[in-house]
Amino acid sequence: MVLAEASAYSDSYHCDAIAAADSIVQTLPKSVFLSALAADSDLAATWAATLARGVQAARFRSEIRSLPKVADRLDAWLGAGNHLPPKGRWQDVAHELSVTREALYRELARRRKGAKE
Incomplete structure (x- = not known):
């Protein structure tokens, strides 16, 4: 993975990153x-x-x-081949979809309830 691609074409460029897993970084x-x-x-x-x-x-x-609805956003994201991470990482999906954690949790609960019926 390449980080801060735009810095190759800029005199100065600010970029932050957080490694989600153990990583090796080279400059x-x-x-x-x-x-x-x-x-x-x-x-x-x-x-x-x-x-x-x-x-x-x-x-x-x-x-x-x-997309206007959380359900639509989640459907599109999952339809692109993404999968829900473990429960402790759902907030990352909420961030990716640009919705609150609570809104995503409600949608996931609604789907679980619908799957049981």
């Missing part, structure tokens, strides 16, 4: 990275594809967040 000087892109067309194409997938993911998140 690469901007000049080395840009030189490698200029020298290797396959690397440049791979980098362009990575950036394009990032734009596609951002658009998808935006589309989901524009």
